[in-house]
Amino acid sequence: MISMEGKIFIVGIGPGAEEYLTLKAVETVKDSDYTVGSTRAIDLFADVKNTIAFNVKDLVDKLEEGVDLAVSGNSVSILSTGDPGFSGVLNSVLRISTEKGFPHENIEVIPGISSLQLAAARNHIQWDSANVMTFHGRENIEDILEVIDNGKITIALPSRKVKDMAQFLLDNGVSEDRPVTVCERLSYPDERIVATTLKNIASSEFTYMCIMIIGPKNCP
Numbered sequence: 001m002i003s004m005e006g007k008i009f010i011v012g013i014g015p016g017a018e019e020y021l022t023l024k025a026v027e028t029v030k031d032s033d034y035t036v037g038s039t040r041a042i043d044l045f046a047d048v049k050n051t052i053a054f055n056v057k058d059l060v061d062k063l064e065e066g067v068d069l070a071v072s073g074n075s076v077s078i079l080s081t082g083d084p085g086f087s088g089v090l091n092s093v094l095r096i097s098t099e100k101g102f103p104h105e106n107i108e109v110i111p112g113i114s115s116l117q118l119a120a121a122r123n124h125i126q127w128d129s130a131n132v133m134t135f136h137g138r139e140n141i142e143d144i145l146e147v148i149d150n151g152k153i154t155i156a157l158p159s160r161k162v163k164d165m166a167q168f169l170l171d172n173g174v175s176e177d178r179p180v181t182v183c184e185r186l187s188y189p190d191e192r193i194v195a196t197t198l199k200n201i202a203s204s205e206f207t208y209m210c211i212m213i214i215g216p217k218n219c220p
């Protein structure tokens with residue numbers, strides 16, 4: 001039996017630093033009975049009631065636990081890095097809610113500042129005209145070849161190591177001189193932005209937390 005009081009908030013937490021949290025996110029978490037998220041995400045909130053921390057391995061189990069709590073009538077915030085709708089947990093939560101019979105009208109999405117937006121902002125890019133692609137957790141890397149030479153900037157969440165992604169582009173005929181900017185750990189104190197060539201990126205090490213910006217073909 002589903003209580004009509006139960007509610008799920010899928011809350012975007014921004015790229016990582018507290019200063020990029022929205023007031024709406026802070027208020028929503030403060031008012032929720034439970035908050036589900038990575039430890040890193042939960043730690044951003046000073047005022048939080050009951051917490052359920054997940055890691056990569058138990059993510060689905062914990063999301064299911066969160067939905068079950070909402071089915072039982074609780075308000076539950078589920079935290080998602082950046083914006084929930086860009087390689088975030090939105091679709092997973094919708095799927096689990098459907099499976100458990102939790103009504104989608106009791107789900108509210110609180111948008112957050114995506115790492116993509118911050119990468120574009122840091123580099124003065126009006127991203128409405130960019131190729132925006134995500135390869136995170138997917139094996140659709142070939143899709144980038146369809147757009148990489150269409151004259152636009154490409155902003156991508158890599159699927160694998162940044163250097164491997166660069167090597168993939170080199171192996172598929174993209175010029176070694178193509179400008180590439182890697183934005184690593186945006187908003188954190190050790191944020192790093194490296195602007196160089198595709199060739200150099202293919203031999204550089206980065207953490208997994210990166211956005212790649214690949215310049216258009218024939219970019220001066």
Ligand SMILES: C[S@@+](CC[C@H](N)C(=O)[O-])C[C@H]1O[C@@H](n2cnc3c(N)ncnc32)[C@H](O)[C@@H]1O
Nearest residue numbers: 015081082083086088114115185186209210211
């Ligand atoms: C599961 S996806 C989540 C993306 C998120 N929904 C968003 O809108 O930014 C995680 C990937 O986002 C990127 N990412 C998230 N936070 C980042 C940050 N602070 N700096 C650079 N890249 C980040 C990295 O590519 C990371 O592997």
